[in-house]
Amino acid sequence: MANKRAAKLVAIGVIVAGTLVAESRKEYHFAVGPRAGVSVMNPYGSIWVKPSLNNTVVVNAVLHSDKVEVDNSQNGNRVDIQSHLLAGADSDSGRVDYEVLVPADASITLHSSTGSLRAEKLHGDVSLEGAGAEVDVRDVSDAHVHVKTMNGPVNLDNIQNGHVEVDSLSGEVTMRGVNGPLVQVVSTSGKINYIGDFGNSGEYRLTSHSGDIEATIPEWTSADVSARSVRGEVHDDIPLQPKNHTWFPVDKGRAFAGTMGRVAVSSTVVLRTFSGKIHLRKRSENK
Amino acid sequence: MNCVELQQSLAEVEDGSSLEQRAHLRACPACSALVNELNLIVAAAGELQAAEEPSPRVWNSIEFALRQEGLIRPQRPLVPSFSARWGAARWLVPMAAMLLLALGIYVRRESLPNQMAQQASVAVPAANSSDLNDADLMQEVVDNEPAMKTQYAENLRQVNESIRDAQGVVDESPNDEDARRSLMDAYQQKSMLFQMAMDRSLP
Numbered sequence: 001m002a003n004k005r006a007a008k009l010v011a012i013g014v015i016v017a018g019t020l021v022a023e024s025r026k027e028y029h030f031a032v033g034p035r036a037g038v039s040v041m042n043p044y045g046s047i048w049v050k051p052s053l054n055n056t057v058v059v060n061a062v063l064h065s066d067k068v069e070v071d072n073s074q075n076g077n078r079v080d081i082q083s084h085l086l087a088g089a090d091s092d093s094g095r096v097d098y099e100v101l102v103p104a105d106a107s108i109t110l111h112s113s114t115g116s117l118r119a120e121k122l123h124g125d126v127s128l129e130g131a132g133a134e135v136d137v138r139d140v141s142d143a144h145v146h147v148k149t150m151n152g153p154v155n156l157d158n159i160q161n162g163h164v165e166v167d168s169l170s171g172e173v174t175m176r177g178v179n180g181p182l183v184q185v186v187s188t189s190g191k192i193n194y195i196g197d198f199g200n201s202g203e204y205r206l207t208s209h210s211g212d213i214e215a216t217i218p219e220w221t222s223a224d225v226s227a228r229s230v231r232g233e234v235h236d237d238i239p240l241q242p243k244n245h246t247w248f249p250v251d252k253g254r255a256f257a258g259t260m261g262r263v264a265v266s267s268t269v270v271l272r273t274f275s276g277k278i279h280l281r282k283r284s285e286n287k
Numbered sequence: 288m289n290c291v292e293l294q295q296s297l298a299e300v301e302d303g304s305s306l307e308q309r310a311h312l313r314a315c316p317a318c319s320a321l322v323n324e325l326n327l328i329v330a331a332a333g334e335l336q337a338a339e340e341p342s343p344r345v346w347n348s349i350e351f352a353l354r355q356e357g358l359i360r361p362q363r364p365l366v367p368s369f370s371a372r373w374g375a376a377r378w379l380v381p382m383a384a385m386l387l388l389a390l391g392i393y394v395r396r397e398s399l400p401n402q403m404a405q406q407a408s409v410a411v412p413a414a415n416s417s418d419l420n421d422a423d424l425m426q427e428v429v430d431n432e433p434a435m436k437t438q439y440a441e442n443l444r445q446v447n448e449s450i451r452d453a454q455g456v457v458d459e460s461p462n463d464e465d466a467r468r469s470l471m472d473a474y475q476q477k478s479m480l481f482q483m484a485m486d487r488s489l490p
Contacts, residue, residue, distance in 0.1 A: 091434050111486070113432060131435055131483050150442050150483055167479050169442045188476045189445050207472055209449040228465055230456060274452055274469050 023064055028072050030057040030079045035124065037078040038102050039109040043085060045095040046115035049108050051122060052101035059100050065093035151190075172211075187211050191276075195283070198223045198267040209274045216281040222261030227271040227278045229254055234278040256280075293318050302326055421447070427484045442480060449473040 179199025240258025
Protein backbone atom coordinates (compact mmCIF):
# COMPACT_ATOMS: atom_id res chain seq x y z
CA MET A 1 0.00 0.00 0.00
CA ALA A 2 2.79 2.38 1.04
CA ASN A 3 4.71 1.45 -2.10
CA LYS A 4 1.73 2.31 -4.27
CA ARG A 5 1.37 5.71 -2.62
CA ALA A 6 5.07 6.42 -3.05
CA ALA A 7 4.88 5.45 -6.71
CA LYS A 8 1.94 7.81 -7.20
CA LEU A 9 3.78 10.68 -5.53
CA VAL A 10 6.83 10.09 -7.71
CA ALA A 11 4.68 10.03 -10.84
CA ILE A 12 2.96 13.28 -9.87
CA GLY A 13 6.33 14.83 -9.07
CA VAL A 14 7.68 13.85 -12.48
CA ILE A 15 4.64 15.34 -14.24
CA VAL A 16 4.84 18.60 -12.28
CA ALA A 17 8.58 18.87 -12.84
CA GLY A 18 8.09 18.23 -16.55
CA THR A 19 5.48 20.96 -16.73
CA LEU A 20 7.73 23.42 -14.90
CA VAL A 21 10.64 22.63 -17.18
CA ALA A 22 8.50 23.05 -20.32
CA GLU A 23 6.95 26.32 -19.12
CA SER A 24 9.10 29.40 -19.48
CA ARG A 25 8.74 33.11 -18.91
CA LYS A 26 9.90 35.98 -21.08
CA GLU A 27 9.81 39.69 -20.46
CA TYR A 28 10.26 42.45 -23.01
CA HIS A 29 10.43 46.24 -22.57
CA PHE A 30 9.85 48.86 -25.24
CA ALA A 31 10.10 52.64 -24.85
CA VAL A 32 7.33 54.37 -26.80
CA GLY A 33 5.95 57.86 -27.27
CA PRO A 34 2.43 59.19 -26.81
CA ARG A 35 -0.42 57.32 -28.52
CA ALA A 36 1.63 54.26 -29.32
CA GLY A 37 0.23 51.26 -31.17
CA VAL A 38 0.54 47.81 -29.63
CA SER A 39 -0.54 44.62 -31.32
CA VAL A 40 -0.56 41.12 -29.81
CA MET A 41 -1.42 38.08 -31.96
CA ASN A 42 -1.72 34.91 -29.92
CA PRO A 43 -3.47 31.90 -31.45
CA TYR A 44 -3.82 30.02 -28.14
CA GLY A 45 -3.81 31.62 -24.74
CA SER A 46 -4.92 34.71 -22.90
CA ILE A 47 -3.95 38.36 -23.28
CA TRP A 48 -4.48 40.84 -20.47
CA VAL A 49 -3.67 44.48 -21.10
CA LYS A 50 -3.37 47.02 -18.28
CA PRO A 51 -1.99 50.55 -18.05
CA SER A 52 1.69 51.10 -17.32
CA LEU A 53 3.01 53.91 -15.16
CA ASN A 54 5.19 55.53 -17.83
CA ASN A 55 5.84 55.51 -21.57
CA THR A 56 6.90 51.91 -21.59
CA VAL A 57 5.34 48.78 -23.00
CA VAL A 58 6.11 45.77 -20.83
CA VAL A 59 5.28 42.31 -22.11
CA ASN A 60 5.28 39.35 -19.74
CA ALA A 61 4.78 36.08 -21.57
CA VAL A 62 4.36 32.61 -20.14
CA LEU A 63 5.14 30.01 -22.79
CA HIS A 64 3.68 26.59 -22.10
CA SER A 65 6.17 24.61 -24.15
CA ASP A 66 9.19 24.92 -26.41
CA LYS A 67 6.94 24.50 -29.45
CA VAL A 68 6.10 28.16 -29.42
CA GLU A 69 8.22 31.31 -29.54
CA VAL A 70 7.46 34.97 -29.01
CA ASP A 71 8.36 37.19 -31.95
CA ASN A 72 8.56 40.86 -31.12
CA SER A 73 9.40 43.97 -33.04
CA GLN A 74 9.27 47.72 -32.63
CA ASN A 75 8.86 50.03 -35.53
CA GLY A 76 8.86 53.63 -34.32
CA ASN A 77 5.90 54.06 -32.02
CA ARG A 78 4.46 50.66 -32.86
CA VAL A 79 5.11 47.39 -31.04
CA ASP A 80 4.12 44.03 -32.51
CA ILE A 81 4.08 40.84 -30.50
CA GLN A 82 3.27 37.51 -32.08
CA SER A 83 3.22 33.94 -30.80
CA HIS A 84 5.09 31.93 -33.37
CA LEU A 85 3.92 28.31 -33.46
CA LEU A 86 6.63 25.82 -34.31
CA ALA A 87 6.12 22.47 -36.01
CA GLY A 88 3.85 20.15 -34.05
CA ALA A 89 2.37 22.86 -31.83
CA ASP A 90 -1.25 22.43 -30.84
CA SER A 91 -3.69 24.33 -28.65
CA ASP A 92 -1.94 23.13 -25.46
CA SER A 93 1.71 23.21 -26.40
CA GLY A 94 1.26 26.37 -28.51
CA ARG A 95 -0.28 28.28 -25.66
CA VAL A 96 1.20 31.56 -24.44
CA ASP A 97 -0.39 33.72 -21.73
CA TYR A 98 0.45 37.41 -21.93
CA GLU A 99 0.22 40.23 -19.47
CA VAL A 100 0.94 43.49 -21.26
CA LEU A 101 1.36 46.89 -19.69
CA VAL A 102 0.90 49.80 -22.08
CA PRO A 103 0.65 53.58 -21.69
CA ALA A 104 -3.02 54.35 -21.03
CA ASP A 105 -3.33 56.33 -24.28
CA ALA A 106 -1.97 53.50 -26.46
CA SER A 107 -4.13 51.89 -29.14
CA ILE A 108 -4.20 48.13 -28.81
CA THR A 109 -5.09 45.28 -31.15
CA LEU A 110 -5.46 41.84 -29.60
CA HIS A 111 -6.13 38.59 -31.39
CA SER A 112 -6.58 35.14 -29.91
CA SER A 113 -8.54 32.12 -31.07
CA THR A 114 -9.34 30.50 -27.79
CA GLY A 115 -7.80 32.43 -24.91
CA SER A 116 -9.48 35.20 -23.01
CA LEU A 117 -8.90 38.82 -24.05
CA ARG A 118 -9.01 41.49 -21.40
CA ALA A 119 -8.29 45.23 -21.50
CA GLU A 120 -8.80 47.71 -18.70
CA LYS A 121 -8.24 51.32 -17.61
CA LEU A 122 -7.24 52.65 -21.03
CA HIS A 123 -8.23 55.62 -23.14
CA GLY A 124 -6.74 54.60 -26.46
CA ASP A 125 -8.57 52.61 -29.13
CA VAL A 126 -9.18 48.95 -28.39
CA SER A 127 -9.68 46.28 -31.05
CA LEU A 128 -10.18 42.69 -29.91
CA GLU A 129 -10.84 39.66 -32.08
CA GLY A 130 -11.13 35.99 -31.24
CA ALA A 131 -13.24 33.10 -32.48
CA GLY A 132 -13.90 31.40 -29.16
CA ALA A 133 -12.22 33.97 -26.97
CA GLU A 134 -13.93 35.40 -23.93
CA VAL A 135 -13.70 39.18 -24.15
CA ASP A 136 -13.69 41.53 -21.19
CA VAL A 137 -13.20 45.29 -21.54
CA ARG A 138 -13.62 47.60 -18.58
CA ASP A 139 -12.96 51.17 -17.50
CA VAL A 140 -12.18 52.51 -20.97
CA SER A 141 -13.00 56.08 -21.97
CA ASP A 142 -12.91 58.37 -25.01
CA ALA A 143 -11.98 55.53 -27.35
CA HIS A 144 -13.15 53.24 -30.11
CA VAL A 145 -13.85 49.75 -28.81
CA HIS A 146 -14.25 47.15 -31.54
CA VAL A 147 -14.89 43.51 -30.69
CA LYS A 148 -15.37 40.53 -32.99
CA THR A 149 -16.07 37.03 -31.72
CA MET A 150 -17.68 33.89 -33.00
CA ASN A 151 -19.03 32.29 -29.84
CA GLY A 152 -17.02 33.79 -27.03
CA PRO A 153 -18.97 35.84 -24.47
CA VAL A 154 -18.35 39.59 -24.47
CA ASN A 155 -18.46 41.72 -21.32
CA LEU A 156 -18.11 45.48 -21.54
CA ASP A 157 -18.10 47.35 -18.28
CA ASN A 158 -17.89 51.11 -17.70
CA ILE A 159 -17.07 52.32 -21.20
CA GLN A 160 -17.51 56.09 -21.22
CA ASN A 161 -17.79 58.24 -24.34
CA GLY A 162 -16.95 55.27 -26.53
CA HIS A 163 -17.49 54.34 -30.14
CA VAL A 164 -18.43 50.77 -29.45
CA GLU A 165 -18.95 48.16 -32.14
CA VAL A 166 -19.44 44.51 -31.26
CA ASP A 167 -19.97 41.70 -33.77
CA SER A 168 -20.65 38.29 -32.30
CA LEU A 169 -22.22 35.26 -33.93
CA SER A 170 -23.43 33.29 -30.95
CA GLY A 171 -21.68 34.66 -27.91
CA GLU A 172 -23.67 36.50 -25.25
CA VAL A 173 -22.94 40.23 -25.09
CA THR A 174 -23.32 42.03 -21.77
CA MET A 175 -22.82 45.78 -21.34
CA ARG A 176 -22.87 47.59 -18.03
CA GLY A 177 -22.50 51.35 -17.94
CA VAL A 178 -21.61 51.66 -21.60
CA ASN A 179 -22.32 54.93 -23.34
CA GLY A 180 -21.03 57.17 -26.11
CA PRO A 181 -21.83 58.61 -29.50
CA LEU A 182 -22.21 55.11 -30.99
CA VAL A 183 -22.92 51.78 -29.37
CA GLN A 184 -23.69 49.05 -31.87
CA VAL A 185 -24.02 45.31 -31.33
CA VAL A 186 -24.83 42.80 -34.07
CA SER A 187 -25.32 39.15 -33.23
CA THR A 188 -26.75 36.11 -34.99
CA SER A 189 -28.00 34.06 -32.07
CA GLY A 190 -26.35 35.51 -28.99
CA LYS A 191 -28.31 37.26 -26.27
CA ILE A 192 -27.66 40.98 -25.77
CA ASN A 193 -27.91 42.57 -22.32
CA TYR A 194 -27.64 46.29 -21.81
CA ILE A 195 -27.65 47.72 -18.30
CA GLY A 196 -27.17 51.47 -18.27
CA ASP A 197 -28.82 54.76 -19.11
CA PHE A 198 -28.14 55.16 -22.86
CA GLY A 199 -26.03 58.27 -22.17
CA ASN A 200 -26.73 61.60 -23.83
CA SER A 201 -27.44 62.12 -27.52
CA GLY A 202 -25.86 58.87 -28.64
CA GLU A 203 -26.95 56.23 -31.09
CA TYR A 204 -27.56 52.74 -29.69
CA ARG A 205 -28.30 49.90 -32.09
CA LEU A 206 -28.66 46.43 -30.62
CA THR A 207 -29.48 43.73 -33.14
CA SER A 208 -29.71 39.97 -32.87
CA HIS A 209 -31.22 37.59 -35.36
CA SER A 210 -32.57 34.96 -32.99
CA GLY A 211 -31.10 36.03 -29.66
CA ASP A 212 -33.07 37.92 -27.03
CA ILE A 213 -32.36 41.58 -26.29
CA GLU A 214 -32.81 42.94 -22.81
CA ALA A 215 -32.20 46.56 -21.84
CA THR A 216 -32.45 47.57 -18.20
CA ILE A 217 -32.53 51.33 -17.75
CA PRO A 218 -33.44 53.82 -15.01
CA GLU A 219 -36.74 55.62 -15.31
CA TRP A 220 -35.01 58.98 -15.78
CA THR A 221 -33.33 57.87 -19.01
CA SER A 222 -33.77 60.22 -21.97
CA ALA A 223 -34.18 58.22 -25.13
CA ASP A 224 -36.10 57.86 -28.35
CA VAL A 225 -36.73 54.13 -28.42
CA SER A 226 -37.80 51.89 -31.31
CA ALA A 227 -38.05 48.15 -30.82
CA ARG A 228 -39.25 45.47 -33.14
CA SER A 229 -39.14 41.71 -33.33
CA VAL A 230 -40.19 40.48 -36.78
CA ARG A 231 -41.24 37.02 -35.56
CA GLY A 232 -40.78 37.23 -31.79
CA GLU A 233 -42.36 39.36 -29.08
CA VAL A 234 -41.58 42.59 -27.28
CA HIS A 235 -42.24 43.69 -23.69
CA ASP A 236 -42.01 47.18 -22.33
CA ASP A 237 -42.06 47.93 -18.59
CA ILE A 238 -41.51 51.67 -19.01
CA PRO A 239 -44.22 54.06 -20.17
CA LEU A 240 -43.15 55.76 -23.38
CA GLN A 241 -44.68 58.76 -25.08
CA PRO A 242 -45.98 57.23 -28.30
CA LYS A 243 -44.56 58.52 -31.56
CA ASN A 244 -46.77 59.77 -34.35
CA HIS A 245 -44.67 58.29 -37.08
CA THR A 246 -42.46 55.21 -37.36
CA TRP A 247 -40.78 53.57 -40.31
CA PHE A 248 -42.17 50.15 -39.37
CA PRO A 249 -45.65 48.87 -38.51
CA VAL A 250 -46.15 49.02 -34.73
CA ASP A 251 -47.96 45.71 -34.24
CA LYS A 252 -48.91 45.24 -30.61
CA GLY A 253 -46.68 42.65 -28.99
CA ARG A 254 -44.22 42.76 -31.88
CA ALA A 255 -43.02 46.35 -31.76
CA PHE A 256 -43.11 49.56 -29.79
CA ALA A 257 -41.78 53.04 -30.33
CA GLY A 258 -41.78 56.12 -28.15
CA THR A 259 -39.79 58.68 -26.24
CA MET A 260 -38.92 59.13 -22.59
CA GLY A 261 -37.17 61.85 -20.59
CA ARG A 262 -35.83 65.10 -21.99
CA VAL A 263 -35.94 65.30 -25.76
CA ALA A 264 -33.01 67.74 -25.99
CA VAL A 265 -30.48 65.19 -24.71
CA SER A 266 -32.20 61.99 -25.71
CA SER A 267 -30.33 59.20 -27.41
CA THR A 268 -31.63 57.20 -30.33
CA VAL A 269 -32.15 53.58 -29.34
CA VAL A 270 -33.00 50.88 -31.85
CA LEU A 271 -33.58 47.34 -30.62
CA ARG A 272 -34.16 44.84 -33.38
CA THR A 273 -34.40 41.09 -33.56
CA PHE A 274 -35.81 38.70 -36.10
CA SER A 275 -37.13 35.89 -33.93
CA GLY A 276 -35.86 36.70 -30.44
CA LYS A 277 -37.62 38.56 -27.64
CA ILE A 278 -37.06 42.19 -26.69
CA HIS A 279 -37.57 43.37 -23.15
CA LEU A 280 -37.15 46.97 -21.98
CA ARG A 281 -36.91 46.80 -18.20
CA LYS A 282 -37.03 49.50 -15.57
CA ARG A 283 -34.18 49.63 -13.09
CA SER A 284 -35.38 50.75 -9.68
CA GLU A 285 -32.80 53.32 -8.69
CA ASN A 286 -32.64 57.00 -7.79
CA LYS A 287 -30.45 59.32 -9.82
CA MET B 288 17.54 47.97 -87.30
CA ASN B 289 17.84 50.59 -84.55
CA CYS B 290 17.75 50.12 -80.76
CA VAL B 291 13.96 50.57 -80.47
CA GLU B 292 13.31 48.08 -83.25
CA LEU B 293 15.66 45.60 -81.66
CA GLN B 294 13.89 45.84 -78.27
CA GLN B 295 10.54 45.36 -80.00
CA SER B 296 11.87 42.39 -81.93
CA LEU B 297 12.92 40.68 -78.68
CA ALA B 298 9.24 39.88 -78.10
CA GLU B 299 9.46 37.56 -81.12
CA VAL B 300 13.04 36.26 -80.87
CA GLU B 301 14.10 36.81 -77.27
CA ASP B 302 17.71 35.57 -77.50
CA GLY B 303 18.73 37.99 -80.25
CA SER B 304 19.69 35.25 -82.66
CA SER B 305 18.01 36.45 -85.85
CA LEU B 306 20.21 37.85 -88.65
CA GLU B 307 19.04 41.44 -88.24
CA GLN B 308 19.35 41.30 -84.46
CA ARG B 309 22.87 39.91 -84.62
CA ALA B 310 23.92 42.66 -87.02
CA HIS B 311 22.64 45.36 -84.64
CA LEU B 312 24.08 43.69 -81.53
CA ARG B 313 27.54 43.60 -83.06
CA ALA B 314 27.44 47.38 -83.47
CA CYS B 315 25.59 48.35 -80.24
CA PRO B 316 27.18 47.54 -76.86
CA ALA B 317 24.09 48.76 -74.89
CA CYS B 318 21.67 46.39 -76.63
CA SER B 319 24.24 43.63 -76.49
CA ALA B 320 24.46 44.03 -72.69
CA LEU B 321 20.66 44.01 -72.44
CA VAL B 322 20.37 40.75 -74.41
CA ASN B 323 23.11 39.17 -72.32
CA GLU B 324 21.23 40.06 -69.14
CA LEU B 325 17.99 38.65 -70.52
CA ASN B 326 19.72 35.41 -71.45
CA LEU B 327 21.21 35.23 -67.95
CA ILE B 328 17.77 35.68 -66.33
CA VAL B 329 16.23 33.01 -68.56
CA ALA B 330 19.04 30.57 -67.70
CA ALA B 331 18.82 31.31 -63.95
CA ALA B 332 15.02 30.93 -63.92
CA GLY B 333 15.35 27.41 -65.28
CA GLU B 334 17.61 26.45 -62.39
CA LEU B 335 15.21 27.56 -59.64
CA GLN B 336 14.30 24.65 -57.40
CA ALA B 337 10.67 23.68 -56.89
CA ALA B 338 11.29 23.89 -53.14
CA GLU B 339 11.79 27.63 -53.39
CA GLU B 340 8.28 28.15 -54.66
CA PRO B 341 5.63 29.10 -52.08
CA SER B 342 3.61 26.14 -50.88
CA PRO B 343 0.25 25.44 -52.57
CA ARG B 344 -1.41 26.54 -49.34
CA VAL B 345 -0.22 30.11 -49.99
CA TRP B 346 -1.75 30.11 -53.44
CA ASN B 347 -4.92 28.52 -52.09
CA SER B 348 -5.18 31.15 -49.41
CA ILE B 349 -4.69 33.96 -51.90
CA GLU B 350 -7.22 32.46 -54.29
CA PHE B 351 -9.70 31.91 -51.46
CA ALA B 352 -9.36 35.51 -50.29
CA LEU B 353 -9.75 36.86 -53.83
CA ARG B 354 -12.85 34.71 -54.37
CA GLN B 355 -14.39 35.94 -51.13
CA GLU B 356 -13.70 39.52 -52.18
CA GLY B 357 -15.39 38.80 -55.51
CA LEU B 358 -12.25 39.79 -57.40
CA ILE B 359 -12.02 36.46 -59.22
CA ARG B 360 -14.53 33.78 -60.15
CA PRO B 361 -14.11 30.05 -60.64
CA GLN B 362 -12.83 29.32 -64.15
CA ARG B 363 -15.36 27.91 -66.55
CA PRO B 364 -14.42 24.70 -68.36
CA LEU B 365 -12.92 25.30 -71.76
CA VAL B 366 -15.29 24.53 -74.65
CA PRO B 367 -14.56 24.27 -78.36
CA SER B 368 -14.98 27.56 -80.22
CA PHE B 369 -18.44 28.45 -81.35
CA SER B 370 -17.68 28.43 -85.07
CA ALA B 371 -15.87 25.11 -84.81
CA ARG B 372 -18.88 23.48 -83.15
CA TRP B 373 -21.61 24.92 -85.39
CA GLY B 374 -19.83 25.38 -88.72
CA ALA B 375 -22.06 26.59 -91.54
CA ALA B 376 -25.18 26.55 -89.34
CA ARG B 377 -23.90 29.42 -87.18
CA TRP B 378 -25.94 31.98 -89.15
CA LEU B 379 -29.04 30.48 -87.47
CA VAL B 380 -28.03 32.02 -84.16
CA PRO B 381 -28.55 35.73 -84.98
CA MET B 382 -31.82 34.73 -86.57
CA ALA B 383 -32.89 32.94 -83.38
CA ALA B 384 -31.79 35.94 -81.32
CA MET B 385 -33.96 38.26 -83.38
CA LEU B 386 -36.93 35.94 -82.99
CA LEU B 387 -36.38 35.81 -79.21
CA LEU B 388 -36.11 39.60 -79.08
CA ALA B 389 -39.39 40.01 -80.96
CA LEU B 390 -41.04 37.46 -78.67
CA GLY B 391 -39.64 39.29 -75.61
CA ILE B 392 -41.07 42.63 -76.77
CA TYR B 393 -44.46 41.02 -77.29
CA VAL B 394 -44.48 39.30 -73.88
CA ARG B 395 -43.31 42.48 -72.13
CA ARG B 396 -46.20 44.48 -73.64
CA GLU B 397 -48.66 41.85 -72.46
CA SER B 398 -47.28 41.55 -68.92
CA LEU B 399 -46.16 45.12 -68.09
CA PRO B 400 -48.66 45.78 -65.26
CA ASN B 401 -47.78 42.52 -63.52
CA GLN B 402 -44.07 43.24 -63.89
CA MET B 403 -44.36 46.67 -62.29
CA ALA B 404 -45.99 45.11 -59.25
CA GLN B 405 -42.99 42.84 -58.81
CA GLN B 406 -40.39 45.52 -59.45
CA ALA B 407 -39.76 46.26 -55.78
CA SER B 408 -38.31 42.82 -55.22
CA VAL B 409 -35.61 43.52 -57.81
CA ALA B 410 -33.93 45.94 -55.44
CA VAL B 411 -33.52 43.24 -52.81
CA PRO B 412 -30.03 41.76 -52.57
CA ALA B 413 -30.03 38.87 -55.01
CA ALA B 414 -27.10 36.98 -53.54
CA ASN B 415 -27.68 33.78 -51.66
CA SER B 416 -25.62 31.91 -49.13
CA SER B 417 -24.31 29.48 -51.71
CA ASP B 418 -22.24 32.29 -53.27
CA LEU B 419 -19.90 31.82 -50.34
CA ASN B 420 -18.48 28.35 -50.46
CA ASP B 421 -19.14 26.77 -47.09
CA ALA B 422 -17.10 23.69 -47.94
CA ASP B 423 -14.05 25.89 -48.52
CA LEU B 424 -14.57 27.55 -45.18
CA MET B 425 -14.79 24.25 -43.33
CA GLN B 426 -11.73 22.94 -45.15
CA GLU B 427 -9.76 25.99 -43.99
CA VAL B 428 -10.90 25.36 -40.43
CA VAL B 429 -10.02 21.65 -40.59
CA ASP B 430 -6.57 22.52 -41.96
CA ASN B 431 -5.76 25.28 -39.51
CA GLU B 432 -7.94 24.97 -36.43
CA PRO B 433 -9.25 21.38 -36.28
CA ALA B 434 -10.23 21.81 -32.63
CA MET B 435 -12.64 24.58 -33.63
CA LYS B 436 -14.36 22.58 -36.39
CA THR B 437 -17.55 21.84 -34.44
CA GLN B 438 -17.93 25.45 -33.31
CA TYR B 439 -17.43 26.82 -36.82
CA ALA B 440 -19.87 24.26 -38.26
CA GLU B 441 -22.55 25.19 -35.72
CA ASN B 442 -22.10 28.92 -36.26
CA LEU B 443 -22.12 28.45 -40.01
CA ARG B 444 -25.40 26.53 -39.71
CA GLN B 445 -26.91 29.30 -37.60
CA VAL B 446 -25.82 32.10 -39.88
CA ASN B 447 -27.09 30.26 -42.97
CA GLU B 448 -30.40 29.77 -41.21
CA SER B 449 -30.54 33.48 -40.40
CA ILE B 450 -29.91 34.31 -44.06
CA ARG B 451 -32.73 31.98 -45.13
CA ASP B 452 -35.11 33.43 -42.51
CA ALA B 453 -34.40 37.03 -43.46
CA GLN B 454 -34.49 36.29 -47.20
CA GLY B 455 -37.92 34.68 -46.75
CA VAL B 456 -39.36 37.81 -45.13
CA VAL B 457 -37.72 40.08 -47.69
CA ASP B 458 -39.29 38.01 -50.44
CA GLU B 459 -42.68 38.28 -48.74
CA SER B 460 -42.37 41.99 -47.93
CA PRO B 461 -39.73 43.67 -50.09
CA ASN B 462 -40.42 47.06 -48.52
CA ASP B 463 -39.86 45.89 -44.95
CA GLU B 464 -36.79 47.91 -43.97
CA ASP B 465 -36.11 45.83 -40.86
CA ALA B 466 -36.16 42.58 -42.80
CA ARG B 467 -33.74 44.03 -45.34
CA ARG B 468 -31.42 45.17 -42.59
CA SER B 469 -31.65 41.73 -41.00
CA LEU B 470 -30.61 40.19 -44.29
CA MET B 471 -27.67 42.56 -44.64
CA ASP B 472 -26.61 41.89 -41.06
CA ALA B 473 -26.81 38.15 -41.65
CA TYR B 474 -24.53 38.41 -44.68
CA GLN B 475 -22.10 40.57 -42.73
CA GLN B 476 -21.99 38.00 -39.97
CA LYS B 477 -21.26 35.28 -42.47
CA SER B 478 -18.57 37.41 -43.99
CA MET B 479 -17.06 37.84 -40.52
CA LEU B 480 -17.05 34.07 -40.04
CA PHE B 481 -15.07 33.64 -43.27
CA GLN B 482 -12.73 36.42 -42.23
CA MET B 483 -11.99 34.70 -38.93
CA ALA B 484 -11.28 31.38 -40.60
CA MET B 485 -9.04 33.07 -43.16
CA ASP B 486 -7.10 35.03 -40.56
CA ARG B 487 -5.84 31.80 -39.08
CA SER B 488 -4.82 30.33 -42.40
CA LEU B 489 -2.60 33.19 -43.46
CA PRO B 490 1.08 32.92 -42.59
